[in-house]
Amino acid sequence: MVAGVAGFDAARAGALLTVDLEAVRSNWRLLRDTGAGATCAAVMKADAYGLGMSVVAPALASAGCRVFFTAHLDEAMRLRPLVPVDATIHVLHGPPPGAAAEFVEHDLIPVLNDPSQLAEWRALCRKLQRRLPAALQFDTGMSRMGMAPADVERLLADPAWKDELQPVLVMSHLACADEASHPMNGLQRERFAALRARFAGIPGSLANSSAVFLGPDFHHDLLRPGAALYGINPQPGSANPLRQAVGLRARIVQSRVVQAGDIVGYGAHFVADGPRRIATIAIGYADGWLRSLSCRGHAFIDGQRVPFAGNVSMDSISLDVTGIPEARVQPGCEVELLGSHQSVDDVAREAGTIGYEVLTRLGSRFHRLYI
Numbered sequence: 001m002v003a004g005v006a007g008f009d010a011a012r013a014g015a016l017l018t019v020d021l022e023a024v025r026s027n028w029r030l031l032r033d034t035g036a037g038a039t040c041a042a043v044m045k046a047d048a049y050g051l052g053m054s055v056v057a058p059a060l061a062s063a064g065c066r067v068f069f070t071a072h073l074d075e076a077m078r079l080r081p082l083v084p085v086d087a088t089i090h091v092l093h094g095p096p097p098g099a100a101a102e103f104v105e106h107d108l109i110p111v112l113n114d115p116s117q118l119a120e121w122r123a124l125c126r127k128l129q130r131r132l133p134a135a136l137q138f139d140t141g142m143s144r145m146g147m148a149p150a151d152v153e154r155l156l157a158d159p160a161w162k163d164e165l166q167p168v169l170v171m172s173h174l175a176c177a178d179e180a181s182h183p184m185n186g187l188q189r190e191r192f193a194a195l196r197a198r199f200a201g202i203p204g205s206l207a208n209s210s211a212v213f214l215g216p217d218f219h220h221d222l223l224r225p226g227a228a229l230y231g232i233n234p235q236p237g238s239a240n241p242l243r244q245a246v247g248l249r250a251r252i253v254q255s256r257v258v259q260a261g262d263i264v265g266y267g268a269h270f271v272a273d274g275p276r277r278i279a280t281i282a283i284g285y286a287d288g289w290l291r292s293l294s295c296r297g298h299a300f301i302d303g304q305r306v307p308f309a310g311n312v313s314m315d316s317i318s319l320d321v322t323g324i325p326e327a328r329v330q331p332g333c334e335v336e337l338l339g340s341h342q343s344v345d346d347v348a349r350e351a352g353t354i355g356y357e358v359l360t361r362l363g364s365r366f367h368r369l370y371i
């Protein structure tokens with residue numbers, strides 16, 4: 001099945017983004033099999049890391065995924081009609097103040113991160129006289145989200161909450177899972193084990209993508225991968241076991257020859273040292289091709305690496321295509337930005353960021369093709 005979705009026409013768009021849904025499904029199956037015994041969820045936040053939740057979520061559901069996470073309530077409300085009725089949707093940020101009732105209305109499970117969210121959920125349970133399901137998040141060292149040790153002591157000192165709400169998951173999040181030998185991993189795992197012992201009988205979840213590859217001690221009952229589903233290497237430095245899910249090709253708008261001393265682009269950061277052929281492609285930082293790739297990024301033409309010439313503009317990037325056959329650098333010709341020659345992680349490295357940022361910045365002006 002090939003489906004073009006939304007917005008920009010294939011013939012007119014400056015760039016074509018392809019999302020390989022079978023790669024996403026295959027990555028989910030690999031994660032599930034690696035965490036043998038644990039349920040494998042899928043993290044859908046930020047529009048499925050930029051790939052498009054409306055297509056990715058049903059694709060994962062068709063592979064058997066029945067547990068999903070979003071960051072925001074709004075994202076979860078949009079996700080609800082896209083997945084089977086028996087699918088569970090957790091909202092990582094929990095209920096925004098005053099919004100708890102919307103979770104019930106849309107069949108969503110909040111992740112309760114602090115005493116005020118817990119109090120709000122308990123109040124709703126009492127009001128509706130229902131033990132509403134909720135996940136409890138504990139901070140085990142990242143100091144970002146989740147109940148602090150003092151909150152946990154207060155919670156355990158007042159067991160009434162257990163009769164009010166239905167705890168369906170205890171979870172925490174690792175700060176350094178992408179560095180397998182980082183001491184934080186073992187420390188957080190031990191703290192999580194101690195917490196689980198005090199919340200006996202409730203399923204546990206600690207692993208993001210990277211932690212799935214830290215071994216069975218990190219798997220518990222539920223895996224929460226996001227990045228790895230979309231092809232990002234979960235253990236930088238080791239071979240990537242996952243399939244690339246995203247391809248991106250941009251069109252050449254104009255091609256010209258410059259002479260020694262001519263400059264290219266804003267700021268004149270490229271100065272030709274002799275006759276050079278410059279091709280300008282229709283993608284820029286407004287499309288998520290980060291400006292930090294100025295003078296550093298690369299594209300590929302028939303497998304040949306061509307460097308960015310000068311600064312990335314809002315809507316265009318100039319390439320030094322000297323030496324590439326002229327017929328391949330005419331207006332309308334395509335160059336590869338993501339594909340078999342360049343991964344999301346490769347681009348991230350050149351841009352001085354991580355693959356997560358490259359994917360979640362992918363713009364809205366591409367023609368999108370879901371394969």
Ligand SMILES: *Cc1c(COP(=O)(O)O)cnc(C)c1O
Nearest residue numbers: 043173208209224225226227228
């Ligand atoms: C984003 C997130 C995940 C998924 O992390 P990846 O590294 O993308 O696999 C899992 N759990 C929590 C709490 C998150 O915020």
